[in-house]
Amino acid sequence: MGGPRVTRPARPADPARRRVIAVSVIVGVLIVIAAAAGATAYVSGTRPAPEQVSAAPSGGPTVTVSAPGSPAPDPTPPPAIPGTDRLGFVGTQARCADGDTARMMVLTATSQAVVCERGGALYYAGWRMDTRSGTRIDGVLPAGPGWVARAPDATINITPHGLVISATNGEFTEPATGFWSN
Numbered sequence: 001m002g003g004p005r006v007t008r009p010a011r012p013a014d015p016a017r018r019r020v021i022a023v024s025v026i027v028g029v030l031i032v033i034a035a036a037a038g039a040t041a042y043v044s045g046t047r048p049a050p051e052q053v054s055a056a057p058s059g060g061p062t063v064t065v066s067a068p069g070s071p072a073p074d075p076t077p078p079p080a081i082p083g084t085d086r087l088g089f090v091g092t093q094a095r096c097a098d099g100d101t102a103r104m105m106v107l108t109a110t111s112q113a114v115v116c117e118r119g120g121a122l123y124y125a126g127w128r129m130d131t132r133s134g135t136r137i138d139g140v141l142p143a144g145p146g147w148v149a150r151a152p153d154a155t156i157n158i159t160p161h162g163l164v165i166s167a168t169n170g171e172f173t174e175p176a177t178g179f180w181s182n
Contacts, residue, residue: 081107081178088114093134094127104147107178108162115140115147115158124149124156 078086079102088095088102089112096102096116103122106113112127122140124147127133137149137156146159154167162176 079105079180081105081180084180088112088116088125089127092127093136094125096125102182104158104181105179106158106160106163106176108174108176111163111174113156113158113163115149122147124158126156 081089083090084105086102087098087100088105089107092112094105094112094114096114097118100116100118103115103117105115110128110130112129114125116123116125121138124135124137124140126135126137135151137151140147140149140158143157144159146157149156149158154165157164157166160176160179160181163174165172165174
């Protein structure tokens, strides 16, 4: 144990080894940058193409003729959720105001929800079927594949899969039984 300690002289650095290390570091940095760019694109509200539903009548092709000066027909398919029209759920507060555009609708076992657009701003209009109460929340923001509505007492995440409601008394998930987006 008490013998002289032998140390080896430092060997000269191998240029090939330095290149391998440098390339590895560069590749790692590029992977991190690509992951950050992908996450940013996902969070910034990139949306999948709207679902298109069409059915051809069995009697043959359909021809739409517009009179000169009349507006072109709206190419957006009407909502496929029963009890809805282009503004939302008929007969409840889960509707867009006249002149506004419905961006999406979600039906769950206990809720009806619509995200509406007015002049570039989004708002949420919802209706609880079990309590027969409605709510409207302004300032809805895109979040991943859906939207988020924040009120003083709750946050509602609206997605094609349903609603996730976070409140002071807990978090509640309501799976979608119907979904439509524009």
